[in-house]
Amino acid sequence: MTTSIIGYPRIGAHRELKFATEKFFRQELSEAGLQAVAAEQRKENWQKQAAAGIDFIASNDFSFYDTTLDTAFALNIIPKRYQNLAISPLEKYFAAARGHQSEVGDVKALAMKKWFNTNYHYMVPEFDDGTTIQLDLTKLLSEYREALALGITTKPVLIGPFTLLKLIRFTGQTQISDVQNELVRAYAEILSQLVTEKVEWLQLDEPALVFDLTTEDISLFKAIYADLLPQKQTVKILLQTYFGDVRDIYTDLIQLDVDGIGLDFVEGRKTAELIATHGFPTDKKLFAGVVNGKNIWRNDYQKTLDILATLPKASVVIGTSCSLQHVPYTVNAESELSQDILRHFAFAEEKLLELKDLNDIFCHGQEDSLTANQVLFAAKRYQGNRAVQSKVAALGDADFTRTPDFSERENVQKAIFQLPKLPTTTIGSFPQTADVRKNRLNFKRGEISKAEYDTFNQEKTKDWIKWQEQVGFDILVHGEFERNDMVEYFGEKLDGYIFTKNAWVQSYGTRCVKPPIVWGDIARIQSLTVEDAVYAQSLTDKTLKGMLTGPVTILNWSFPREDISLKVSTLQIALAIQEEVLDLEQNGIKIIQIDEAALREKLPLRQTDWHSEYLDWAIPAFRLVHAKVAPETQIHTHMCYSEFTDIISAIDAMDADVISFEASRSDLSILDALQANGFRTQNGPGVYDIHSPRIPSVGEIQDVIRRILTKVPVEKLWINPDCGLKTRGVAEVKASLENLVKATQGIRSEL
Ligand code: GLN
């Protein structure tokens, strides 16, 4: 048996790549300087894997922004609007990732979507009618050589042709069938260049195989590989899947002339059964993803060994269930947590060692690490919270139903709030400028008092409230200056959570998150936001929108427990947030937004499992949070950067009064779904993309509003940006929002 890594984190153990890239964006670091930091990160990753004795080490898993974007660029699937800019290739790449606005041009970014069921976001490649696929393998080859120069032989990784085709957005008349042959030719060309390079293994990632596959999908997949595989010559191909099982195509997969197949035994509920039923061919290696690549808990060796024991020993290579990019670098960077806690965790580096241990136990009968692992799992990790457990157990139907029903509340609220047509608001956060972050850091380090810290944030809120009033927003927000992150902030105040110092995970591009860890039963032991909301409301006669994160998002953006169900964990959090909602209401906050940005994240990838495995408890968990508020209190929610169209009725069933959506970056594709489903909840599809520094003009925003008005009834429509503004600069935010309000006022006068 041997060991394999699908991919490794790339942002740097101390986010070196993130900081260097952001410096490059601000023109404080040259391209050569950025390349040097990148090379250093790659080197450290390879050396870590080599030192741990990993046999199959990944390369080309590195990315300056996103590996799907890298793959698109390697194939020249690059819209003309980026190609035509007179800037360097790397800058064009970043232009596609984040948009570009300068003397040389003004272009929007590609759409961004959540990567399968993770909180990582990929760039959606756009295929225009004029696009011709053309191979440029420079990045892959140079990274392979770079590792080789360090004495490390790697297995380069690429998104496979099937998954790529499924992810591409065709903007014109071109369809998959028109480009399929051309694409296979390009992948064949990749293989032949790898032969010249003497590369032994190529990993083709085909996670799209874990979806429900149609007969067309299956024929497409088979056709692609039937064309491609005869051209592989001496290069061995690992067909790597993850995030689920491949039940719809397993029997076809095992007949392919590939040299290895990577299967997920963690999220793939049926993987073991598929092998037991249909066998696994002796001429291929089985890359068994048995160590969870998405969560941070230690692997239970005995359980894993039990799985491994059912597999054909001679063929097995052990690995993680998916790329380790979804977990932080190392537990060793957490000096403030006790060993008692840390010994339960395995981040990327520790997972390398787990693979090594498992290999040693399984192949060489070295039982020491097994015994230690069994001791760890036998001990009771913590004392539970009985009160919370019984509250969850006692929940009944009425707890999940808000009364009176939606339309009655809508009337009551229209009478109270007296808002103009097309009410304007924002999603919550304003720029987290350097001074805001510094204030937080100073407080964390104990350099300033709590009072000084609060005063600073209050001054910020005061400035922004005044600014929102001047510009003419209808519903105001306090700006979220006290929040490092929309989940961590809440986790820190709730009982049952554990926090890390350095456990960063890439969310998209240079943006990283530090998910808190659900350690025990969750309970609210203090107010979470009441003070800030009440203060902000005291500054204005306009209505202030309180701002919370919803239970599903809190859970989905945390590292969850593995010893109780996600449902129970989420209901615990929902009860805590419900207490906060009622507390805000009691303190005079009339509108409360409960963000569910990550609602879709743990939606099973297979549609057949959506309701039974997820929506049937996730939607009620949200309803639980606001079921007890008065009809006069308006509940908002917000969602972004995922596909909503196919779960639109579940979203309506959350029974919020108003919802804001990310929409402009995915080209308003949500509107048809809203219309088709007679969407009842009032809604604000975002009128401009906030993940880009460019400033939308008044005319541009008005065009968007007019387009929205063709699909959304004017009485239902709110005007807001796509998402929170914390990652943006002050000047661009002010200019953009002024345009948003002006655009709205203009349209109102036309109505
Ligand atoms: N209220 C949050 C903010 O404005 C929402 C963030 C999000 O949707 N990701 O930052």
Ligand code: ZN
């Ligand atoms: Zn958002």
